[in-house]
Amino acid sequence: DGGITQSPKYLFRKEGQNVTLSCEQNLNHDAMYWYRQDPGQGLRLIYYSQIVNDFQKGDIAEGYSVSREKKESFPLTVTSAQKNPTAFYLCASTWDGESGNTIYFGEGSWLTVV
């Protein structure tokens, strides 16, 4: 778990602004994920990436965008199109994304709209 670094830990967004959450891992994992967690709720998949330069939409991708230019990095941009972005965002990674491999989470980023 210690190999996944998310920043910032707390972020405030004004209406109409785009913000980017950083996720870096030094575990040499191929697969990376972004999940959103609302208070008292489970985790929902936003985007995932199986390899560099490739990513796919998850269940709630609208209003978000990602890139995967480097193996170790998978930043998430919350755009102004996301109308209710206040949530806890978790980045995760795993060895190659094949079923049964442990998924490890970063420490999370709290995003609040002000």
Add this chain to the structure above:
Amino acid sequence: GENVEQHPSTLSVQEGDSAVIKCTYSDSASNYFPWYKQELGKRPQLIIDIRSNVGEKKDQRIAVTLNKTAKHFSLHITETQPEDSAVYFCAATGTGFQKLVFGTGTRLLVSP
């Protein structure tokens, strides 16, 4: 796609009692079922997992059982301790690329 339901949403027990959390899943192709523990404001931590070729797995005070026919799996915690208090999430994923689908969580409170 996969859908995972988790019950109960809250569970209060006395220290030393056992706790059981149950999840059901919809996709019969799912073959990997991890359980995560999340303390307030922190990241989920894997506590135990089970694969579809196994019916039960134990790790000290924690055990998970899987019933593929009924499509449900359960987390069992024995001799509960106050430090077991947290939110527990079950998850499921199928073959191919792993995309975990999570349950809605169970808040476990262990009272001394």
